[in-house]
Amino acid sequence: MRKLWFFALVLGVFACSDSEKSDGLSKKELRRLEKIRIDSIRVAIKADLKREKIKEKVEAKLSRGFNGSILIAQRGIVLYDTLVGFSNFEKRIPLNDSSSFQLASLSKTFTSIAVLKLVEQGKLSLNLTVKDYYPEFPYEGVTIRSLLSHRSGLPYYEYTFDQMARSQHLYPDNQDIIRWFAEANPTPKAFNLPDHYFSYNNVNFAILAALVEKVTIQDFGHFLKMEIFEPLGMNHSYVSRGMNDSIPTLNRTYGYQNGRRIPFDTYDNVLGDKGVFSTAKDLLKWYESLRDGRIVSKESLREAYTPRSFEYPGLRNYGYGFRLWLNDKEQTDYVYHTGWWKGYNTIMFFDLREDFVVILLSNKYNRDVYHIKDIVDILHGEHKGTTVEENILDE
Numbered sequence: 001m002r003k004l005w006f007f008a009l010v011l012g013v014f015a016c017s018d019s020e021k022s023d024g025l026s027k028k029e030l031r032r033l034e035k036i037r038i039d040s041i042r043v044a045i046k047a048d049l050k051r052e053k054i055k056e057k058v059e060a061k062l063s064r065g066f067n068g069s070i071l072i073a074q075r076g077i078v079l080y081d082t083l084v085g086f087s088n089f090e091k092r093i094p095l096n097d098s099s100s101f102q103l104a105s106l107s108k109t110f111t112s113i114a115v116l117k118l119v120e121q122g123k124l125s126l127n128l129t130v131k132d133y134y135p136e137f138p139y140e141g142v143t144i145r146s147l148l149s150h151r152s153g154l155p156y157y158e159y160t161f162d163q164m165a166r167s168q169h170l171y172p173d174n175q176d177i178i179r180w181f182a183e184a185n186p187t188p189k190a191f192n193l194p195d196h197y198f199s200y201n202n203v204n205f206a207i208l209a210a211l212v213e214k215v216t217i218q219d220f221g222h223f224l225k226m227e228i229f230e231p232l233g234m235n236h237s238y239v240s241r242g243m244n245d246s247i248p249t250l251n252r253t254y255g256y257q258n259g260r261r262i263p264f265d266t267y268d269n270v271l272g273d274k275g276v277f278s279t280a281k282d283l284l285k286w287y288e289s290l291r292d293g294r295i296v297s298k299e300s301l302r303e304a305y306t307p308r309s310f311e312y313p314g315l316r317n318y319g320y321g322f323r324l325w326l327n328d329k330e331q332t333d334y335v336y337h338t339g340w341w342k343g344y345n346t347i348m349f350f351d352l353r354e355d356f357v358v359i360l361l362s363n364k365y366n367r368d369v370y371h372i373k374d375i376v377d378i379l380h381g382e383h384k385g386t387t388v389e390e391n392i393l394d395e
Contacts, residue, residue, distance in 0.1 A: 041075050046381060053378045054080045061368050067256075068101065068362035068369075071280035073287075074379055075355045081280070087253040087363065090261070098251040100236050100277035101361040104339025106346045107276035109286075110224055111205045112148060112321020114212050116300045117227060119144075123215045130207060133214055136182040141194040144211065147204040148320035149308040153194045157203040158267060160186045165266050173241065173269045174210035174220065177203070198309035198318060202273035205321070209272025220271045232289050234282040240268050240275040253277075255343025257365040262342035274341050280359045287350055287357040290335075305332050315387055325388060338370060338392060345369045347392065354380065367391070 042048070058070055058080060067085030071078065083095045118124040126145040130137045139154065146152045157177050161184070165172060172180070209220045216223050221239035229237045236251070255262045268275070278286075289295050307317035307324050317324040317332075325334035336349035343365050349372060350357040356379045360369045370392045 038077070041077055045074050045077065047074070047077050047079060050074070050378055050381070051079045054375055057374050057378070058082065061371075064366070064368050065364070066362060066366055066368060067095075067364035068360065069095065069099070069280040070361075071284055071357075071359045072375060072379070073284055073357055076288075078284075079379075085364065087251075088249075089254075089256060089364075093250060095253070096250065097279065097281065098236050098248075099253050100238065100247075100251065100279050100282075101253055101346065101363055102240065102255060102274070102339075102341055102344040103276045103278055103346050103361070104274050104341035104344055105202075106337045106339040106348055107272070107274050108205050108321045109290075109337050109348070110228060110276050111208050111212075111272045112304055113290075113295055114220075114223060114227065115144065115148065115208050116296045116304060116320065118212065118215060120296060120300060124211060130211070133211055134178055134182070137178065138181055138185040139194075143194070144208070145320075146194050147208050150198055150200050150204055150318055151195050151308070152201070152204050153196055153199070154201060154203050154207075155186050156201055157181075157206060157270075160184065162266075171266060171269050174206055174213060174271060177206050177270060178210050197311045200318070205273040206270050207272075209270075212272075221275075224276070228295055229282075232282075232285045232294070234278065234285055237276065237278040237282045239271055240277060241271055253363045255341070255363050255365075257343040265342055268342075274339070278361075280361055283348055283359050283361075284357065287348065287359075290350075291352060291355065305335050307332060327387065334376075334388065336392070340365070347372065349376070349392070351376075351379070 054072055061070075062084055069083050070080060072080040083097070083099070085095055087093050087095050087099045115124060119126055124144060126148070127143055129140070130142045130144075130147070131140065142152045142154060157180075161172070161177075161180050164170070212223055213220050219241070221241055224239065228234070238247070290301060293301060304320040304322055305324060306319050307326060307330065308320075309318050310330075315326045317326055319332075321337075322335050323337050324332045325336065327333045334349060334351055336347065339346040344361075344363050345365050345367075346361045347370055348357065348359050358372050358375055358379070360372070362369050371390055372392060373388045373390045376388050
């Protein structure tokens with residue numbers, strides 16, 4: 001017994017010693033190998049050359065009055081990252097790394113992934129209709145699939161209820177929009193039947209967010225926080241509903257257009273079509289999660305990036321919550337979304353094959369945000385000419 005105890009003690013000492021030595025060498029070696037890996041990527045993509053060329057293009061944007069955040073990365077290497085201007089012009093509060101921007105319609109990418117996650121879990125079905133979840137909903141045949149691809153044929157909630165909402169100083173949320181449709185039963189446009197043709201419409205994603213709330217029995221913003229933001233470490237991302245109670249003054253941004261601050265809007269509590277606030281660094285984490293299939297499967301992502309609207313000729317198309325830029329074979333070359341809402345305008349544009357992403361967020365409306373062709377050309381280097389137009393303006 002005594003010999004066994006001694007033998008076990010010796011083994012423990014040697015095991016501990018080897019473990020500490022192995023751990024020490026392992027961490028050091030891993031750091032060395034990681035540095036070699038990063039350096040090799042930098043050389044392969046000509047990172048330093050691209051950075052200098054991108055810097056020239058970004059400085060041109062700054063000279064034209066850009067106010068906001070720009071981040072450009074390729075294969076895990078951040079080629080450019082800058083913050084310029086103010087979050088609050090009246091108080092001259094400068095932007096900082098925690099300054100979050102209203103993503104506007106770029107928020108639709110989060111709504112899409114939230115829905116697809118629930119589809120994977122069996123809580124939603126692409127082929128079921130809104131009436132299957134809300135029997136009081138007045139329109140037949142509007143599937144979740146048609147909402148995701150803007151093929152629902154529904155009327156615009158902003159126009160349908162605008163006079164009532166503004167005259168009565170109402171600030172609806174997503175469930176209110178569902179209730180208003182049930183009560184008002186407005187008539188869709190002539191010939192605008194479900195799955196008849198593509199028509200970009202915020203109502204589709206407002207209803208999708210309402211469906212997320214319905215089947216999860218929680219607020220849409222809380223769902224995004226628990227299922228997307230926190231798992232991805234997106235620590236400066238949140239939704240507009242209720243944010244006035246929790247966002248520090250120094251981190252709060254305001255939207256400006258035509259030289260004036262845009263006040264809180266009647267529809268700012270409606271989420272899904274807009275309403276996510278985030279930073280460029282958080283959106284880089286979002287891009288990487290889409291690239292790697294962390295929140296939903298890569299099969300679901302392929303569905304999201306599949307073009308679904310061919311009524312109109314051209315290279316632009318739409319999948320499930322993502323805008324698509326096609327090549328001449330009608331295959332997806334680029335995935336992106338733009339946004340505009342009350343002084344904020346945004347874009348996230350990426351190429352999964354060459355693994356690059358371009359992110360511009362502004363809280364002072366500037367159409368130059370959408371001029372990224374020259375940056376995309378730089379990222380491609382000598383590999384490929386791009387079919388992207390100079391001005392990617394879809395809002």
